[in-house]
Amino acid sequence: MPGRRIRLTLVGVVIAVAVPPIAPGPAVAAPLPPAAARLAVPGCDDTGPPPKPVTAVPWAQKRYALERLAPLATGAQVTVAVIDSGVDDTHPQLRSRILSGRDYLDPGLDGTRDCVSHGTGVASIIAATSSRGVGFRGLAPQVKILPVRVSEQKVIEGKESGRYVGVAKFAESIRWAVDNGADVINLSIVFYKDNALLKSAIEYALDKDVVVVGAAGNQNAEGNPTPYPTAYEGVIGVGSVDEAGQVSAFSQRGPWVDLVAPGAKVLVATPEQGHKEDNGTSFATPFVAGTAALIRQYWPDLNARQVAQRLVATTDPAPGTDRDAYGAGILNPYRAVTETAAPARQPAAAGLPPRQIDPEEVARAERRSVTQERALWVAGLAGAVAVIALLLAVVLPRGARRRWRPAGPV
Structure with a gap:
């Protein structure tokens, strides 16, 4: 292990009532009350x-x-x-x-x-x-x-x-x-x-x-x-x-x-x-x-x-x-x-761990898919209605003017 801190050496904490040191001097960490x-x-x-x-x-x-x-x-x-x-x-x-x-x-x-x-x-x-x-x-x-x-x-x-x-x-x-x-x-x-x-x-x-x-x-x-x-x-x-x-x-x-x-x-x-x-x-x-x-x-x-x-x-x-x-x-x-x-x-460096399937995430994905599909249908329908409305707005007046006869040389 490199270095004391990184190596994760277990390090202790001071005591209040301690065994005295081998060398002269107190080993008590903090004074006790009277x-x-x-x-x-x-x-x-x-x-x-x-x-x-x-x-x-x-x-x-x-x-x-x-x-x-x-x-x-x-x-x-x-x-x-x-x-x-x-x-x-x-x-x-x-x-x-x-x-x-x-x-x-x-x-x-x-x-x-x-x-x-x-x-x-x-x-x-x-x-x-x-x-x-x-x-x-x-x-x-x-x-x-x-x-x-x-x-x-x-x-x-x-x-x-x-x-x-x-x-x-x-x-x-x-x-x-x-x-x-x-x-x-x-x-x-x-x-x-x-x-x-x-x-x-x-x-x-x-x-x-x-x-x-x-x-x-x-x-x-x-x-x-x-x-x-x-x-x-x-x-x-x-x-x-x-x-x-x-x-x-x-x-x-x-x-x-x-x-x-x-x-x-x-x-x-x-x-x-x-x-x-x-x-x-x-x-x-x-x-x-x-x-x-x-x-x-x-x-x-x-x-x-x-x-x-x-x-x-x-x-x-x-x-x-x-x-x-x-x-x-x-x-x-x-x-x-x-x-x-x-x-x-952390996973081992040899490779990625197998992906864990989360049921809640699967349910959320299914809900997103249904919502997106519905949105596409609505958008498509709205587009079709717009096209039909445009055709009606242009074709109907012209048809009325021609009394619904096909166009041709006069």
Whole structure:
């Protein structure tokens, strides 16, 4: 594949609760609210009441008009692995969507504990179901979420704290997700150092025809370091834009950005109940992962590379021209699902496909033919009447003058 962008490398989105980089420095994409604003989760240290449900429809949903997608695809029969801080399965909008996964922080658990609310928020953008009186819902509400817990890192007053797995376990978690039925993997976690084990795990996922979506990172203002695994070939890299479509200041730039999606002030679900606004390429990534799930349902014959091609080929134009910031453009889920002219659906170069007969077009052609035939008959009849009228106007007076005798010498 020539060039990172054209080759359709799957590129990721930044996370809010991330595994720290191999090299020194934070890997958290965006700060979390103070602990008191988060909720009490069994087995977690944080205290405080859960946020309340939000009734208004969030801006990202208005942009994507999810009601148009629902009749076409819902993500049914598709599994998305969310490798993150865990996904709480008690939230009313997620309760029926979460599979039993794996916990790499607390072995023996199933990945459904989320002490920092990050993985739950990511999963909700993908799979939250509709709820009466709540405007928020996910792009693919019939998707199954496979939760894989690898981090509970958080930022409070600018300081990082919390446990996380090393890169070897992170790589292992990717392989585990592949081997346990993932069709799409959402990676809203970034490292900032290349690693052979991590690269090998990504290659393993792609070889198994899994779509891998990764965050571009949130450290644009901190030197814009290369994010991994997003920078690897085959990963769909996702940057963040705001409601106006402008790239977020924190969103990292580089050839690893394949497209952008909402990542500024986006609404997400929180553990147990309620919703909150959050920021980061971490939350732009699941918009792309959710759309990939819709494509996998609607076009089941497409492989992972073709899914990535559709995602990039059907973007909306970005307001800026910096391809390192915007990639190919802004995600458009409806076009990604319905566009028949996307590269993955174009006819092969070997020849034209057989012409498909459209019954409606045949009927229209028959009606046109009958109408044309009638018009010709009417025109011919009108012409004949005109000729007869002309003859009568000329011949009758002359005949009367000659008393109807044939003309001849006098």
